[in-house]
Amino acid sequence: MLVDIIVPELGESISEVEIGEWLVEVGSRVETDEELVALESEKATVELPAPRGGVLVEIIKKQGETAAIGEVIARLDTEKEEVEKASDEGQEDAGEDPAGETRSTNGDRGDERAPAAEQEEKELPEERDKIMPAAARILAQHGIDPETVTPTGPDGRILKEDAQRAAEEAESRRKPVEDAEEAAEAEPSGEEVVEEERRVRMTPIRRTIAARLLEATQNMALLTTFNEADMSAVKQARAELGEAFAQKHGVRLGFMSFFVKAAVTSLLDFPRVNARIEGSDIVYRRSCDIGVAIGSEKGLVVPVIRGAENLSFAAIEKKIAEYAEKAEKNALTLKELEGGSFTISNGGVYGSMLSTPIVNPPQSAILGLHAINDRPVAIDGEVRIRPVMYLALSYDHRIIDGREAVTFLKRITERIEQPQKLLLEI
Numbered sequence: 466m467l468v469d470i471i472v473p474e475l476g477e478s479i480s481e482v483e484i485g486e487w488l489v490e491v492g493s494r495v496e497t498d499e500e501l502v503a504l505e506s507e508k509a510t511v512e513l514p515a516p517r518g519g520v521l522v523e524i525i526k527k528q529g530e531t532a533a534i535g536e537v538i539a540r541l542d543t544e545k546e547e548v549e550k551a552s553d554e555g556q557e558d559a560g561e562d563p564a565g566e567t568r569s570t571n572g573d574r575g576d577e578r579a580p581a582a583e584q585e586e587k588e589l590p591e592e593r594d595k596i597m598p599a600a601a602r603i604l605a606q607h608g609i610d611p612e613t614v615t616p617t618g619p620d621g622r623i624l625k626e627d628a629q630r631a632a633e634e635a636e637s638r639r640k641p642v643e644d645a646e647e648a649a650e651a652e653p654s655g656e657e658v659v660e661e662e663r664r665v666r667m668t669p670i671r672r673t674i675a676a677r678l679l680e681a682t683q684n685m686a687l688l689t690t691f692n693e694a695d696m697s698a699v700k701q702a703r704a705e706l707g708e709a710f711a712q713k714h715g716v717r718l719g720f721m722s723f724f725v726k727a728a729v730t731s732l733l734d735f736p737r738v739n740a741r742i743e744g745s746d747i748v749y750r751r752s753c754d755i756g757v758a759i760g761s762e763k764g765l766v767v768p769v770i771r772g773a774e775n776l777s778f779a780a781i782e783k784k785i786a787e788y789a790e791k792a793e794k795n796a797l798t799l800k801e802l803e804g805g806s807f808t809i810s811n812g813g814v815y816g817s818m819l820s821t822p823i824v825n826p827p828q829s830a831i832l833g834l835h836a837i838n839d840r841p842v843a844i845d846g847e848v849r850i851r852p853v854m855y856l857a858l859s860y861d862h863r864i865i866d867g868r869e870a871v872t873f874l875k876r877i878t879e880r881i882e883q884p885q886k887l888l889l890e891i
Contacts, residue, residue, distance in 0.1 A: 468517050470539040472532050475506050475799060481533045482506045483669050484526045489602065494520050499599060501539065505669045509766075509802055510795050519543040529666065595621055600628035607632045670764045681824050686862035689821040692874045694881045696837050696852045699723050702884055714779040720834075721757065722781040724809055726887045727880040728832060729753045729774045732807060735873045739806045741827045742864050756805030756825065757785055760815075761792040767825060768797055769805040813837065813854065822859045829864050832877070833857035 472482055485503030489495055500512040501521070519541035526538040596604070596611055600623045604611055611623060614631045618624040667675070681687065703718050710718040732739040732753050740749045753774045756767040768788040770781060791797045808825045813836040822833035835855045842851045858874040865873075880886045 466543045467522070468519060468541040468543055469537045470501060470513070470516070470541065471537050472504065472534050473513070474534055475504070475511065479506045479534065479799075481531050484528050484530050484532060484538065485510060486528055487524060488512070488599075489521050491521055491524055493598070493602075494518075495541070495598060506799070509670070509797050509799050511798070515541060517541060517543050596623045597625060599625040603628035603632055607635055609635055668764070670766070674764050677826055678823050681826050685824060685826070687824060687859055688862045688867070688870070689857055689859040690867070690870050690874055691819070691858075692856045692878045694854050694856055694878045695842065696720075696854050696881070698882055698884050700837075700852055710779070714783070716779065716782045716786055718778070719782060719785070721785055721809070721811065722778045723881060723884060723887065724832070724834060724877070725755050725757075725770065725773055725781050726778065727877045728755060728807060728809060730880060730887065730890065731873050731876040733774065734876060735869055737869065738830050738860070738865055738873050740864065741806070741829055742861070743827070747864060750806045752806070754804055754806045756808035756828075757788065758808060758810035759789055759792045761795065766792050766797055766802060767805060767808055768792070768801045769803070771804070808832070809834065819855050819857065821857060824859055824861060830858060830860040830870070830873075832874075833859065 475482065482504040483506075485505045487502045488500050489502075495501065495515045495518065497516070497518045498514045501515050502513050504511050504513055521539060522542045523540040524538070525540070526532045526536075532538050595616070597618070600614075601611075603609075603625065604614065604623075609628070609631050614623050614627050616623045617627055699720065703720075707718045710716075736749055737747070739753060740747050742748075752772045755770045755773045757770060758765055758767050768791070770776070770784050773781065776784070788797065788801070791801070805825070806828060808822075808828060808831040810822050810831060811834040812820050812822075813834050817835050818838070819835055820833055822831045824831050833856070835857070837852045837854045839850050840853045841848050842853065843849075844851075856874060856878060858870055860870045
């Protein structure tokens with residue numbers, strides 16, 4: 466029986482996807498829920514599992530092509546799967562008699578079979594069955610001998626995770642050699658090399674980023690206000706308490722949790738900064754759902770820390786670490802990327818001294834963080850050196866007044882410079 470593989474519903478606003486890498490080839494046997502193909506939407510990349518076990522007999526949509534929600538992109542043959550399994554079992558049963566001796570299927574010529582045929586029979590099917598299909602593909606792609614892989618599955622089976630670990634280890638051994646070869650090839654040859662143009666189709670995520678930024682600049686009355694924060698107290702708190710914090714909570718104490726807590730407390734003071742415009746209405750949010758901008762290979766993603774006003778420093782840091790790891794693996798879900806009410810973007814990790822961040826629609830404001838640098842500061846009539854960070858708040862002037870924006874940013878600055886206020890929630 467043929468089973469259609471269709472593009473599932475991925476979110477209210479998503480009408481089509483781009484076909485990413487096919488993880489199996491035509492003719493391959495797959496198990497139920499085994500990952501078939503990566504689907505790239507405007508918000509995230511998801512892997513589509515097989516609804517049934519079977520053999521992939523047709524790929525309708527190839528990598529790079531687009532497909533609408535509900536469109537058929539491939540087909541599985543479940544009957545072929547059953548026939549192949551029965552055939553394998555039959556070959557295995559025919560290979561030995563109850564006494565363990567090999568039976569001939571060619572009459573008197575049974576003892577004269579070619580060595581190649583004997584070798585093929587020896588390889589069927591015990592060892593092969595100990596390698597899961599997904600693991601076998603990974604090992605084949607990287608040219609890894611299954612005998613060199615340490616299995617962790619039941620009965621000594623090699624799982625997908627085992628194959629991935631072996632591939633990573635092989636890559637780590639191969640990379641220094643490749644780097645040396647590339648360095649040798651990069652040595653000047655005395656001839657001028659002219660670079661040619663290269664045209665690459667934008668990914669759905671990159672197209673969405675471009676559209677959102679254009680929408681913000683065209684439809685919002687954007688304005689940015691700046692302030693500077695003395696980071697001495699936060700740095701001291703991290704230096705004195707960071708090790709104990711990590712030992713107790715199993716996560717590093719970073720700067721971002723301080724800014725999330727400071728932003729949340731300030732948003733509660735100025736609820737309109739946490740609101741959005743819909744038509745002629747202002748929609749106020751009950752919770753502070755903070756988006757944290759994270760750079761990934763496919764572009765900037767903004768996963769959301771929901772209900773941040775109810776979270777501790779440790780809970781915030783754990784959530785940020787989880788999102789960073791998922792972004793690195795391109796594993797963020799649509800639910801994790803939707804519904805933010807305010808965004809924090811840290812360009813300082815890349816060395817940015819000052820910038821004017823663009824608001825992420827339909828939100829009304831975004832806080833930009835920058836690099837911490839030692840600067841001369843006048844304190845009590847004396848010039849002292851302090852670690853200073855410039856803060857930037859971009860906002861939609863249609864909903865947020867200048868006075869409100871400046872005061873909001875000033876409150877954040879005060880709470881960063883006096884982090885005890887965050888602990889006392891004042």
